[in-house]
Amino acid sequence: MSKIKITRRRLLTSAVGAAGGAAAFYGPWAHTRVHAQPSMKPIRIGITSDASGQYANSGASDRRGMMMAIAEANARGGVLGRKIETVHLDTETTPATGSRVAERMITRENCGFLIGAIHSGVANAISQVAQKYGVIYLNTNSSAPSEAGANCHRVKFVWDANGTNFAKASVKAAIEKYGKKWVLLTNDYVWGHSTSAATKALLKQYGGDMVEEILVPQGTRDFSSQLLKIQQINPGVVAAAIGGDDQKAMRQQIAQLGMGNKPVWLNNQQDWPDVYGLPLDNLFGLFGTTWYYKLDLPGVDEFVKRYQTMYPDTGMRVPGNVFYNGYFATRELLAAIERAGSTNNIKVIKALEGHKMSARDRMQHHDAWINPVTHQVEQTIYQATANVGTQDKDDMFKIVAHTSPQDAMDSDAAGACKLETYEATPTFDA
Amino acid sequence: MTSLVPHLVNGITLGLLFALIALGFTLIVGVMEVINLAHGSLFTLGAYLALSTIGAGWFAETAFGAWWLSLPLTGRFFLALALGPVIAGVFGMLLELCLRPTYGKAPLYGLLLTFGAALVIEEAIRLLWGTGEQNMPVPQMISGAFLMGGLIFSTYKFYAAGFAIVAVLLVWLFLERTPYGAIIKAGAHDSEMVRALGYDLSRLRLLVFGFGSALAGIAGMVMAPIWGLRPHLGIDVVIPAFLIIVIGGVGSFWGAVIAAILVGLATGITGAYAPAWSLMSMYLLLIAVVGFRARGLMGRRSALEN
Numbered sequence A: 001m002s003k004i005k006i007t008r009r010r011l012l013t014s015a016v017g018a019a020g021g022a023a024a025f026y027g028p029w030a031h032t033r034v035h036a037q038p039s040m041k042p043i044r045i046g047i048t049s050d051a052s053g054q055y056a057n058s059g060a061s062d063r064r065g066m067m068m069a070i071a072e073a074n075a076r077g078g079v080l081g082r083k084i085e086t087v088h089l090d091t092e093t094t095p096a097t098g099s100r101v102a103e104r105m106i107t108r109e110n111c112g113f114l115i116g117a118i119h120s121g122v123a124n125a126i127s128q129v130a131q132k133y134g135v136i137y138l139n140t141n142s143s144a145p146s147e148a149g150a151n152c153h154r155v156k157f158v159w160d161a162n163g164t165n166f167a168k169a170s171v172k173a174a175i176e177k178y179g180k181k182w183v184l185l186t187n188d189y190v191w192g193h194s195t196s197a198a199t200k201a202l203l204k205q206y207g208g209d210m211v212e213e214i215l216v217p218q219g220t221r222d223f224s225s226q227l228l229k230i231q232q233i234n235p236g237v238v239a240a241a242i243g244g245d246d247q248k249a250m251r252q253q254i255a256q257l258g259m260g261n262k263p264v265w266l267n268n269q270q271d272w273p274d275v276y277g278l279p280l281d282n283l284f285g286l287f288g289t290t291w292y293y294k295l296d297l298p299g300v301d302e303f304v305k306r307y308q309t310m311y312p313d314t315g316m317r318v319p320g321n322v323f324y325n326g327y328f329a330t331r332e333l334l335a336a337i338e339r340a341g342s343t344n345n346i347k348v349i350k351a352l353e354g355h356k357m358s359a360r361d362r363m364q365h366h367d368a369w370i371n372p373v374t375h376q377v378e379q380t381i382y383q384a385t386a387n388v389g390t391q392d393k394d395d396m397f398k399i400v401a402h403t404s405p406q407d408a409m410d411s412d413a414a415g416a417c418k419l420e421t422y423e424a425t426p427t428f429d430a
Numbered sequence B: 001m002t003s004l005v006p007h008l009v010n011g012i013t014l015g016l017l018f019a020l021i022a023l024g025f026t027l028i029v030g031v032m033e034v035i036n037l038a039h040g041s042l043f044t045l046g047a048y049l050a051l052s053t054i055g056a057g058w059f060a061e062t063a064f065g066a067w068w069l070s071l072p073l074t075g076r077f078f079l080a081l082a083l084g085p086v087i088a089g090v091f092g093m094l095l096e097l098c099l100r101p102t103y104g105k106a107p108l109y110g111l112l113l114t115f116g117a118a119l120v121i122e123e124a125i126r127l128l129w130g131t132g133e134q135n136m137p138v139p140q141m142i143s144g145a146f147l148m149g150g151l152i153f154s155t156y157k158f159y160a161a162g163f164a165i166v167a168v169l170l171v172w173l174f175l176e177r178t179p180y181g182a183i184i185k186a187g188a189h190d191s192e193m194v195r196a197l198g199y200d201l202s203r204l205r206l207l208v209f210g211f212g213s214a215l216a217g218i219a220g221m222v223m224a225p226i227w228g229l230r231p232h233l234g235i236d237v238v239i240p241a242f243l244i245i246v247i248g249g250v251g252s253f254w255g256a257v258i259a260a261i262l263v264g265l266a267t268g269i270t271g272a273y274a275p276a277w278s279l280m281s282m283y284l285l286l287i288a289v290v291g292f293r294a295r296g297l298m299g300r301r302s303a304l305e306n
Helices: A008-026 A029-036 A056-075 A095-107 A120-133 A163-178 A190-206 A224-233 A244-257 A300-310 A321-340 A345-352 A411-416 B005-032 B039-055 B063-070 B073-102 B107-129 B155-177 B179-189 B191-196 B201-227 B231-248 B253-273 B280-292
Strands: A043-047 A084-088 A113-115 A136-139 A156-158 A181-187 A209-216 A237-241 A264-267 A286-289 A368-370 A381-386 A397-403 B145-148 B151-154
Touching (some): A043 A095, A056 A084, A056 A300, A056 A321, A120 A136, A120 A156, A163 A286, A163 A397, A181 A224, A190 A209, A190 A237, A224 A244, A224 B005, A224 B151, A244 B151, A244 B201, B005 B039, B005 B155, B005 B179, B005 B231, B005 B253, B039 B107, B039 B201, B039 B231, B073 B107, B107 B231, B151 B155, B155 B179, B155 B201, B179 B191, B231 B253, B253 B280
Parallel strands (some): A113 A136, A181 A209
Antiparallel strands (some): A286 A381, B145 B151
């Protein structure tokens, strides 16, 4: 066997040569994808929904929505003639994991688009990575006002209504009906804080009086001290921005104490997976949502049937708002690629910005659109309460009012949101 | 001051519940020196098994299920309180059998194995019972609320705290006043001597692990009506249980009980007056105690300290 002497000079030259070769091949990431992938290669979408942690259950519902939209698109022959493939990694309801997952999906799994979020901190973390690479990211279900405000990005589109939208749909009427003395019960993270800020601003605007704000750390399972404190304060309204498992525990404990009717509980937003299957006495107060499976609108029944056909074994027999957002976000992304006639990220972003969606198509009461300034989907907001006396175990909500997107619009978001320019956003073909 | 009293009462109640949660964990760590990271999953498993016992589980649609469900909830509830934990205990014993090859090796092996077991149990729960939230029904006699000092308190929570007191006393009596307890404690002090005296140490470990797991299952069932029931409930259990035994002093039974009450008081009072710190308070308590007394409140003095 011949011996090859490796000198330092040879080693250095080889290393430089190898690095140069790698750079030429992989190059700036944006170009690699253009050259390395044949145009008929499947479009890869990274599903960034939570599969464990506080929002695991909602994450599963979110994912089912996305997968149904993708299955329907693939059944039609894909998008631009290309099939759609998905990669799912658990973001664990943890921002740090969200960042890692996004980085991996983009750089190692070659995902051209990312979809999914429930937790606003996770959504924010993912979107920062996505913006760095120019990868379009759909925040399907996290609803901190900051998501389409201070933390907005050119690549990010926010599909759920936000805390301000929900507060606008309820606060004024609640002050008039239930009194001015309010306590805010706020989950101590970005969604809770930005939602409570919106509620406080509206209280100030309409003459309400916030006597106390009780911050609830994420992961709280026992609410007895907070509930005792609320009894001692004796407010007319408790405006709660508590999500996920925290909210489930809180609802059970309030129901056990029989405190569901007094004070009045105003839950900014109620995600369907958080209450599905719970006894109706756990579902007290008023709460916001963006969709309900019993809305008396064209297409709703057929949509529910499609869900039941695709997911015959799921414990959740009917779709809820989280599924709905996951489905429509994904469907609209695929439609935007078709409209753009390209998977070029900037072209798709432009196809999404300002896009109008008819009320009939989205099965809501008002037309919706993607706000081009904030990338928030402006849509109908529903106020609901428990459907007391129902014999149908699934029919838990009674919709009591709906508010148009114009009336619920988060007017502060436009001032807070500074989208990166197109030029500052890396471009590539997915 | 009057406004503080309800929070003190609430804190003590909460502390007793924490004691119940930590009881099985303390026993296994104290006697076997194994940190059982599957404690939370066994806690959840016990609760799900109890739920199925109450609701007839997979037999609900059969004639037997219909007959079973026609029985009063109170009877089914208390039967579940016995049956759920027993099955959780059997799972604990199976886990102990798996743990045997790790004895005498670095503690990391045992930690990894119990961590893996926790994941397996959690996923099995997901597959068997689904991912959604479940609701544990509570008999009329211990549900609802009552007024005390003009404030509403949960009847069930006080029942659960009372149950925790009984459970703590029974476990203590078992360890201190029965020959089995004496053997278990002797096994913790000097396992070689216990073996030399002719006791089957393997069987002893098996029983202790099963007993500790059954206690986890009991705690799961008792806590489910308060915390709700979901497959990943166990995550909420392991960390407080671990903190409690460190604060109390590893191996000290009453140290763990006192630590649990202190954790309950810290969480309850900060929950009212500095709510953002309510979860953090137990960690601050840990730092305060361990900072001044590394072996915990009632932990044994180590040889290095002499």
